[in-house]
Amino acid sequence: MDTGVINHAVQLxxxxxxxxIQSDPPAPDRREPAEGDVVHRSPTDxxxxxxxxxxxxxxxxxxxxxSGEDMARVERQLEHYR
Amino acid sequence: xxxxxxxxxxxxxxxxxxxxxLHGNKFAYRIIVLDASEPENSAAVRRACSGIAEFRHFGxxxxxxxxxxxxxxDVATPYVVLIPDDDIVxxxxxxxxxxxxxxxxxxxxxxxxxxxxxxxxxDIDMHRMIGFTPSxxxxxxxxxxxxxxxxxxxxxxxxxxxxxxxxxxxxxCVMQVVAFRELTVMSTAILQGKVARLRSVYALRGPxxxxxxxxQSHPLFFFLRDAQKFFDNYVxxxxxxxxxxxxxxxxxxxxxxxxxxxxxxxxxxxxWDAKWIPA
Numbered sequence: 001m002d003t004g005v006i007n008h009a010v011q012l013x014x015x016x017x018x019x020x021i022q023s024d025p026p027a028p029d030r031r032e033p034a035e036g037d038v039v040h041r042s043p044t045d046x047x048x049x050x051x052x053x054x055x056x057x058x059x060x061x062x063x064x065x066x067s068g069e070d071m072a073r074v075e076r077q078l079e080h081y082r
Numbered sequence: 083x084x085x086x087x088x089x090x091x092x093x094x095x096x097x098x099x100x101x102x103x104l105h106g107n108k109f110a111y112r113i114i115v116l117d118a119s120e121p122e123n124s125a126a127v128r129r130a131c132s133g134i135a136e137f138r139h140f141g142x143x144x145x146x147x148x149x150x151x152x153x154x155x156d157v158a159t160p161y162v163v164l165i166p167d168d169d170i171v172x173x174x175x176x177x178x179x180x181x182x183x184x185x186x187x188x189x190x191x192x193x194x195x196x197x198x199x200x201x202x203x204x205d206i207d208m209h210r211m212i213g214f215t216p217s218x219x220x221x222x223x224x225x226x227x228x229x230x231x232x233x234x235x236x237x238x239x240x241x242x243x244x245x246x247x248x249x250x251x252x253x254x255c256v257m258q259v260v261a262f263r264e265l266t267v268m269s270t271a272i273l274q275g276k277v278a279r280l281r282s283v284y285a286l287r288g289p290x291x292x293x294x295x296x297x298q299s300h301p302l303f304f305f306l307r308d309a310q311k312f313f314d315n316y317v318x319x320x321x322x323x324x325x326x327x328x329x330x331x332x333x334x335x336x337x338x339x340x341x342x343x344x345x346x347x348x349x350x351x352x353x354w355d356a357k358w359i360p361a
Contacts, residue, residue, distance in 0.1 A: 009306035020296075028209055030202035046204045055197055058211035066195065070282045077172050078206055078286075080106025081099065 040075055049075045084111040084180060084241070085157045088135065089149055090167040091118040094126035096290065097167040101134045104165075107173040112159070114138060116149040147263045150251040154244070162244045168290035170199075171239055175284040179241035182278055190275030193240030194284030201288070212287060216279055223273045223332045230272050237277055238267060239285055246271050253326060260298040262319045269323050273332055 012018055033039045036053030051071055058064045086109070090097040097115065104113065113135035117127045124139055131137040140149050154162065161180055165171045179192035186192075196213025199206060215233045220226045242250075250270045254263040271277070297307040305312040324340040326332075334340060 005302060006306065028200060028207065030205065030207075048205045050205055050207045050209075052207065052209045055208050055211050058214065063216050064195065064211055064214045065281060066283060073174055074172060074208075074283050074286075077103075077107050077174060078170070081103045081170060081201075081206075 038071070040071065042075075042079060044079065049078065083159055084161040084163060084176070085159045085244075086111055086113045086163050086165050086176075087116060087150060087153050087157075088113060088165045088167060089116040089118070089146055090127060092120060092123045093167050093290070094119065094123045094130060097127050098130035100165065100167050100170075101130050103170065104173060105134045109173045112136070113165075114153055114156075116140060116153055118142060118144060118149065145255075145263075146260075147251055147254040147257070147267075151248075151255050154248040154251055157244050157248070160244055161241050162247045163241045164239055166239065169239075169288050170286040172284060172286075175280070175282060176241055178280060178282065179278075179284070182280060183241060183243065186276075186278065188276055189278050190246045190271055191237050191240040191242050192278040192280060193237050194280040194282050196235075196239075196285050196287055197283055199286045199288060208286070213285070214279070218272060218277045220276075222335075223327070224334055226272045226276065227269060230268060230277075236264060236268060237271075237279075238264060240277070242271065243275075246274050249274075253322060256322055257315070257319060259304065259315055261301050261304055262315050264299075265319060266322060270326050273323075273327060274330070 008018060033048075033050050034053070036057065038051040038056060040049045040051075041047070042049070049071070051066070056066055086104070088097065088100060097117075101113070101115075115127060115131050115135045115137050117124055117137060118140045119127055128137045128139075138153065140152070144152070150164070161183065163171065163176055163179075175194055179194070182192045183189055193213075195211065197208050198210040198212050199208045201207070213235050215235045218226050218229045220229060250267040253270045254266040257263040257266050297303040301312070304315075327334060327340060
C-alpha cells in the first residue's frame with residue numbers, strides 16, 4: 001500500500017493547497033543507453049531500439065523472460081510504427 | 083477468424099498511426115474503429131480509416147463500454163481483440179494468441195507481456211515491464227477470480243473468445259464508473275474460463291494519458307475521493323458478479339454466501355496497490 005497517496009489525500013481533506021497527485025511515474029526523459037541495456041539499429045534508418053535493463057532483467061525471473069528472438073520479432077513489427 | 087475493435091476519441095493522429103501500423107504489418111483481419119471524437123477530429127479519423135478499417139461514429143453519450151457492447155453485437159468471428167488507439171498490440175502476438183486459443187478450449191483469453199515504451203526522436207525506448215503475472219489456470223472459477231485480484235493485471239487487450247467478450251462488456255455497461263466497468267469485464271471473463279499469459283511480448287504501452295480521470299479508474303483514488311460513493315459502486319459491482327455467477331450456473335464452494343466471499347477478495351492489499359491500466 002502506498003501510504004504517500006493516503007497522506008496526500010488526508011492533507012487535501014484538511015485544506016492543504018496541494019496539486020493533484022500523479023498516479024503514473026512520469027515517462028523517462030531521453031537518455032543514452034546504459035550498462036545492461038541492449039540496443040539494436042533499425043535496418044532502414046537511424047532509429048534505435050533500446051531495451052532497458054529493467055525490462056530484460058525484470059523480476060520475478062521465473063515469470064519474465066524476453067528472448068533475443070522476441071526482441072527481434074517486436075522490432076520487425078515496430079518498423080511500421082512511424 | 084478475428085475482429086479488432088479500436089475505440090478512439092479526439093486522438094486522430096494516434097489513431098491514424100495505429101492503423102498504418104496494422105496495415106504495414108499486413109494485419110489481415112476486420113478492423114472497426116469506434117470513434118467518439120468531436121466533428122473536426124472525427125473527420126480526420128474517418129479519413130485515416132479509408133481502405134483499412136470500418137468507421138463508426140458514436141455520440142458523446144456513449145461510454146467506452148457502450149461502444150464495445152454495440153460493436154460486439156456485430157462481431158461474427160470467433161475471436162475479438164480490443165486495440166487502443168495510443169498503444170501497440172503486436173499483430174504477430176495476436177496471431178499466436180489465436181493459435182493458442184484454438185488448441186486450448188478451456189482458455190477464454192490469451193495475451194502476453196506488456197512493456198512500457200516511449201518514442202524519443204529516433205529512439206524507441208522500452209523501459210519497464212508492466213504486465214507479466216502468469217497464466218491463471220485454476221479449474222475452479224472462484225480460485226481464478228481470487229488469483230486475478232491477488233496480483234491484478236488487466237487482460238482487457240487480450241484476444242477474447244467473442245461470446246465471452248460480448249457477455250463481459252454487456253455486463254460492464256451496468257456499472258457507473260470506469261474502474262468497475264473494467265473489473266466487471268475481467269471478472270465475468272475469468273469466471274468463464276482460464277486466461278493465458280504467453281511468454282512473449284504482446285503489447286507496448288506508450289505515455290499518452292488515459293481519458294479517464296484517476297479517481298474514476300483507480301479504486302484507491304476513487305475511495306479516497308468519495309468513500310461512500312466507492313462502496314455504493316462496489317456493492318453494485320459485487321451484486322452484479324454474484325448474479326452473473328448464479329445466472330451462469332458457475333460452480334462455487336458451498337457454505338459461504340457469494341457476496342461475503344467476494345468481499346474477502348477485495349481486502350487483499352495487492353488489489354489496492356495494483357497497477358491499473360484504465361480502459
